[in-house]
Amino acid sequence: MAARDIFAEDFRTTPWWWDGFDPPEDPPVELPKDADVLIVGGGYAGVQCALTLAEGGRSPLVLDAERLGWGASSRNGGQVTGGVNVGKIPSGGNAIEGGRREAVLRDSAAGMRHLLATIERHQIQCGWHATGRFTALWTPKHRAGWESRIDDLNRLTGADARMVDREEMREEIGSDYYAGGVVIGHAGHLHPAQLYGGLLAAARRAGALAHGGVRVTAIARSPGGWRVETSRGAIQAGAVVIATNGYTGKLAGGLHRRIIPVTTHMIATEAMPAELARSIMPKNRAVSETRRVVNHYRLSPDGTRLLFGGRARFFPTGERVTAAILHKLMVQRFPQLADLRIANSWGGKVAVPFDYLPHIGEHEGIHYALGCNGSGVVMMNWLGHGIARKILEKPDGPINAFDGGPMPTHPLYHGTPWFLPVVGTYYQGRDWLDRRLASLPAS
Ligand SMILES: Cc1cc2nc3c(=O)[nH]c(=O)nc-3n(C[C@H](O)[C@H](O)[C@H](O)COP(=O)(O)OP(=O)(O)OC[C@H]3O[C@@H](n4cnc5c(N)ncnc54)[C@H](O)[C@@H]3O)c2cc1C
Helix, strand or coil: CCHHHHEEEEEECCCHHHHCCCCCCCCCCCCCCEEEEEEECCCHHHHHHHHHHHHCCCCEEEECCCCCCCCHHHCCCCEECCCCCCCECCCCCECCCHHHHHHHHHHHHHHHHHHHHHHHHCCCCCCCECCCEEEECCCCCHHHHHHHHHHHHHHHHCCCEEEECCCCHHHCCCCCCCCCEEEECCCEECCHHHHHHHHHHHHHHCCCEEECCCCEEEEEEECCEEEEEECCEEEEEEEEEECCHHHCCCCCCCHHHCEEEEEEEEEEECCCCHHHHHHHCCCCCEEEECCCCCEEEEECCCCCCEEEEECCCCCCCCHHHHHHHHHHHHHHHCHHHCCCCEEEEEEEEEEEECCCCCEEEEECCEEEEECCCCCCCCHHHHHHHHHHHHHHHCCCCCCCCCECCCCCCCCCCCCCCCCHHHHHHHHHHHHHHHHHHCCCCCC
């Protein structure tokens, strides 16, 4: 097929999810001069923080530089797990061990319970499918690592995980590409933008104010709190929360030096016949790979399209180029989809901390919830909720397992990830080599 033929006639460079919830264009209303708690960033973390604060009797104000929900929260793959990815490092090992790891895993599972309870409580229609996840083994060597983790995962998170060998794999996925996998029973997928829309509506119903199109440009201490400069004037705030994740700029002290923004990409195919969709994803699982530069995919909530994601490029590039790369990766896994064209291609930014762990805390008096490490549907909601609880309850100790530890940085890092192309290309090379050494087709 010629390269140009992979694009549908109505190909778009916006997230396919925006057909289900389009981040709203707010009319430019007059902003309040004072805010009880001002939240910078209106994604999952920001609106979840606002929802908990408003339900706790406070008066939060959420500001987003773009349209509300425009960030990663309406662009992601919608895969939901409670702790499966938390603290994983690209080589496949764990960022932390021992008691801390146990606490982090237990707390991640609590995050998933909290998200599902929030969806239920506010009756958010977001296509939640509790159909589990298939973690696909990139090479046979990855099996041992997973076998050694699985008991902990089941004991600490209730993941309901089990190994699947290559022979059984066809029951999970219509592909022979992998060396088997791991089924995570307690997992699934949802419509990420509709989830966002439901959370925003719930926060507003509870009394929170939220405005898009307002960029926060500076934050400085002032008597009684903080003076927050915005693109639409100054606001006096009692407390400030930074919830800007992969879009964090030079706002609050050195926070931008503590996370690495990484752009990651997705495509949505055009609709396919129901029989073809069933044959590639017979159990409608969410799928993610164990390689260093992860690919992930799932069917759309109506079961007609494949939504396929990954870090297509580590250099800035256009949506048609990243679409062609992801289409090629998709066809390597599913040759039967070679004629399926791409309807949408888009990218978004995630935040990778130097210790690969999500964080909440206080930096020079300003609260923050940052560092999803690429898995933020559960986690950023949980961190936003955690920050709100800290403000409401003022506990003496940490509010959860992600609270309090300092976010590390590196003396040579000032917020521009100049090393990403080199590191990313190295990881891609290692993935390729691992497959070659296992005598499997490399990509
Ligand atoms: C392509 C892709 C696929 C993904 N797939 C998955 C997945 O399947 N499962 C999963 O769990 N996670 C996934 N993620 C990660 C997940 O989407 C994010 O972790 C999560 O949405 C982050 O939420 P957030 O609220 O912290 O940040 P965001 O939703 O990114 O919101 C941050 C907001 O801050 C705003 N902002 C920045 N600076 C300012 C300022 N100065 N003033 C005002 N506003 C500002 C931005 O405009 C932005 O809207 C994926 C991410 C991407 C990009």
